Amino acid sequence: MSEPRTIVVGGGLAGLTAAATLARGGHAVTVLEGAEHAGGRARSRNKDGFDINIGPHALYRAGGGLAVLKRLGLRPSGHIPRAHRAGVWRSGEIVPALGEWRRTVNHRASWVRAASGLRPASAGELAGTPADVWIERVTRGDEAGIAFLASLLRTATYTGDHSLLDAGSAARHLRVAMQSVLYLDGGWSTLVDGLVGIIRAAGGDVRPRSTVEAVEYDEAGVRSVRLASGTAMSAHAAVIAVHDPPKLLRVLDGPLPLSIPAAIADTVPVRMAHLDVALRPLPTRRFPNVFGLDEPLFISVPSDVANVAPATAGVVNVGRYLRPGEEALDHRPSIERILDSCQPAWRDHVVDVRYTPRSMVSADHVRSATRGSLDRLTVDAVGVPGVTIAGDWIGPVGMLADASILSGAAAARSVIGALTRMPASAMA
DSSP, X not given: OOOOEEEEEOOSHHHHHHHHHHHHTTOEEEEEOSSXXXXXXXXXXXXXXXXXXXXXXXXXXXXXXXXXXXXXXXXXXXXXXXXXXXXXXXXXXXXXXXXXXXXXXXXXXXXXXXXXXXXXXXXXXXXXXXXXXXXXXXXTTOHHHHHHHHHHHHHHHOOSOTTTBBHHHHHHHHHHHHTOEEEETTOTHHHHHHHHHHHHHTTOEEESSOOEEEXXXXXXXXXXXXXXXXXXXXXXXXXXXXXXXXXXXXXXXXOOOTHHHHHHHHOOOEEEEEEEEEESSOSOOSOSEEEESSSSEEEEOGGXXXXXXXXXXXEEEEEEEEOTTOTTSOOHHHHHHHHHHHSTTGGGGEEEEEEEEEEEEESSOOBGGGTTTTTSOOTTTTOSTTEEEOSTTOSSSOOHHHHHHHHHHHHHHHHHHHHHHSOHHHHO
C-alpha cells in the first residue's frame, strides 16, 4: 500500500499554508510551483541589505491569518506602524494626519464609530450593500466624512472601487485593521521561507519551476497530476491554490459544477499600481505613512519600524488603488509626483526602484454581489472527495492574505478528512 500523497498546485500563501497544515499533520505532501521561487506576491525582493515588498504590505494582527501561522509554528517578527506620525495627501500637499482628522471628525460621532468598526449594526446586516452606499449613509453625505472613511477603507481593503465592495465585509475588515497591523522584519519573504521550512522539516516537498497543466480526477477522486513537462504524478488528493481564477478552470480536468465557471466569470480582480524604492539615505522620516484623502493612494515606509533596510537607509512603497478600467493608464507620473512631496530629491538616493503598473492584489473584489465573503466559492466547491481549492477569493471568511491563509488551512482540513475516509483499495 502506497502512502497517500497530496499535491498542492501553487506555492503562494494559500498553497503553502495548506501544505504546512498537511505536513504538520503527518501527511505526505508535494507543492508544485511554476515560478522560480515560491511565494508569489508575498515574496520580497532582496538587494544590498534591503528587503523590498511587492507593493505596500501589512499583516493584520486580528484577521485570523496570523493565528493560523502561529499554530503552524511560525511567529513572524514585526512592528506596529506609528500612526501618530502619519500624514494625509490633500489638495496636492501632505499635512499631519492627526490634525486633519481631528478637524474633520469633530462632532461626527456616528461615522467615526463606523470607521472604528464600533457601529452597533452587525456586519451581517450590511451584507449585500455596496460600501459607497454605506459610506454615504453613515456620513450623512458629509464630504469630509466621505473622504476620511473612503480613505480608511481603501487602505484596509486595497479596493479602489467602493461601488463593488461589500459593506458588511468592509466594516468587518475595517475593525480588524483598526486593531493594528504589523510591518514584518525581513519583509514578507519571511512568511514564505518560514512556511517552506515547516513543510520540509515535516517531510514535505516544495518544487519550484514545476508548472501543472492539469489535475485529472473523476467522481471518486484524484487520478493523477499532469505537468507541462509531460510528467504525470500520482496523487490521492489535491489542493489547487492558483492566484488567477481562469487558470483554475484550465487546471481542473474532471466533472465540474456550473457554479465554478459562473463564479470565475464574475470575478473582478483588485489591482494596484505601485512604485517600490530602496533609498540610501532616506531623505526624510517625517511621514512614515501617508493616506490619500482626495486621491486613491497610500505611501508606506516600512523601514520606519521594521528591519528591512540598513541604518540611515529606507524602503518606500507608493501605491495607487485602481478602479476597473484604469489598468491601462500610466500612473507612474502621478505616483512619482506624490513621492516628490513625501521624499524630496528621492531620485538622488535610489539604490533600487521598480514600478508595477497593474499588480493583482487579490483575484476578486469582496463584492456586494456575493454578499462579501459569505457567498464565495467554498474550498469543497468541486464536489469531489480530496479535490479542494484555496486562495484569497475562496471561502466565507477573510480578505487579502488572511483569506489566502484561512482558505489554505480549510482546504487542508478537508483533504485530511477525505484521506481518512478513503478506502484502503484506493491507496494501492
